[in-house]
Amino acid sequence: MSGVTALPRPASGVAKLHPQAALAVLATAQFLIVFNGTSANLALPDAIADLGLSEGLAVWVVSGYLLTFGGLLLLAGRLGDIAGRRRLLLAALVIFGLGATVAGLAPNGTVLVVARVVQGIGAAGVGPSVLGLLMAVFTDPQERRRALGVWGAVASGGAALGVLGGGALTTWFDWRAVLLINAPFVAVLVVGIPATVNPVPRVKGTHASVTGAVLSVAGIGSLVAGLTVGGEIGWTSATTLFLFAAGIVVLAMFGLLERVSAHPFLPVDLLTRASSAGGLTAMLAAAVAMFPVMFIASVLLQSRLGFSPVAAGLMMLPISLATIGGSLLAPRMIPRLGPVRPLLVGLVVVAVGTGAFAIAVAYGVPLGAFVPATIVFGAGMGLSITGAITLALSGATPAEAGAASGLLQTGQQLGGAVGLAAITTISAGAGYAVGLGIAAAVVVAGILLVALRLHRP
Known part of the structure; x- marks a missing residue:
């Protein structure tokens, strides 16, 4: 590692x-x-x-x-x-x-x-x-x-x-x-x-390419727009596909420009350094699970378990408390273990909690299984997000801290938007249990990618 x-x-x-x-x-x-x-x-x-x-x-x-x-x-x-x-x-x-x-x-x-x-x-x-x-x-x-x-x-x-x-x-x-x-x-x-x-x-000495800034906003904005409107007008509609294609093309142009620019908008090697890339990958994987799990939990509490909106919010408090606990535990673990191990442990716990939630949904969402599964999920989410931030920013210089922070949070929002769109679409056709199972599988894939990226012979 x-x-x-x-x-x-x-x-x-x-x-x-x-x-x-x-x-x-x-x-x-x-x-x-x-x-x-x-x-x-x-x-x-x-x-x-x-x-x-x-x-x-x-x-x-x-x-x-x-x-x-x-x-x-x-x-x-x-x-x-x-x-x-x-x-x-x-x-x-x-x-x-x-x-x-x-x-x-x-x-x-x-x-x-x-x-x-x-x-x-x-x-x-x-x-x-x-x-x-x-x-x-x-x-x-x-x-x-x-x-x-x-x-x-x-x-x-x-x-x-x-x-x-x-x-x-x-x-x-x-x-x-x-x-x-x-x-x-x-x-x-x-x-x-x-x-x-x-x-x-x-x-x-900090400069930035204006063209790079414009391309970054246009590319990310096109992807966000596609993810936002796709659920309303259809994922295969001409508008949605155009937005996705435009976003990919513009971001590819952005990447090529950044490599040759004397004053790149985004330090290109932020995406290639082991620490930055590993932290960003972990953030993406966590966000893909976090957004749909929170959404599905809120929906099921009201639609299947009959809670009012306020009561459903109260039932979500254990997740929040567990997340806060995991986030505050990470700084105690990192001095002894470094940021990588707590991060990977957190992602494993997220995958276990998401999988347990999927099993609970498959058996009719019994409250006795719902609460422990979501608490486990929350604890892992807090640990993994704090670990991802610490790891990603450990490789950034003072001049890059803002860019690295923006990159991390862009990854979190895009990962969450992709996860919410994909998992809810799958859930609409195959059921919430299948959708949550796929979210857990994505987190497992993220664990493998982070471990491989940070592995050193």
Whole structure:
């Protein structure tokens, strides 16, 4: 296995004003984006019905957000390296807050769609900036591992908490509350971040190809658009196939340009280094399972077990707690074992939990099997995601931290979108048990790929 066990230290001169407060506000910023991703999805069907949106416009209430969010993650990560990560984070939070507020007050469907697009733009700037700042301001290896563990707990556990929060707010208030609740959090963060985190200066000598930036956004955006609309208009429709083909062609052009560019947009060897490639592969494999498992668990709790939306959210809490526990366990294991072994153990546990969930579904979703299976799944997910982040960022220089963060989160979103689209499509024809079984098999394939990539004779 790879001998990489330590994270690189960033350039000196970057310090925390208040270490624990800095970690708290940065983790809260990440939580806000993750929580919004799942809570808003629960509220938007009510919004579509309330505003009387046409079928064509209703698709873009969700698709508009996903398209800008997924398509701009890589660009946002690189912009943080070039323009300054704290500056970008504050601007992104303001954009996100404005989009959420306008969406929550939207008088008609057109305003709602435009506001959700703006929200997606802001959300894309938050994730890579938070992770890049954690890398820059936590210079001590032990402190950094703990900070990444907290980030992993928030990034993987916040989604399940969003199910509970979205269901509760929609039930007790209405769909607008789910969107408007973001504004006060953004206001606190915009004040709290400058008070607790020093600015990270632009990395000297950092440049980027404008053409590369355009191609990356166009290529990733085309893939995200295809994955988003494919479920609505059909996976074999001309539009879906065109979007997939365009995305692949444009990203191939992007790769060729990056290899010959004097100032590449994305450091090309981030995709070839053992640590970066291994961490990205692990993130993809974990995301392919995480998104559909969370979705299917929520659906089955309500459709087969008869839970209300709020009760279903409460039943998802054990997954969140297990995920948080796994994320916080990883920083304790990594100093002794390195990032590779905890990562592989986490993926094995994810595969076991997903497989057990598939068996439980095959036997009628007995609650006595559902809860343990999803807890095992959550613990493995927290351990594997934190291990993947630590491994991937261990090979990035300070000048590449933002780009590496954007690449990781782009991989997570694309992997999740592919997993959700493929597994739910398979489940619709062959049943949820078969779909979950295939998700478990994908994770096993990911384990083998990571092990082979990091193996050294």
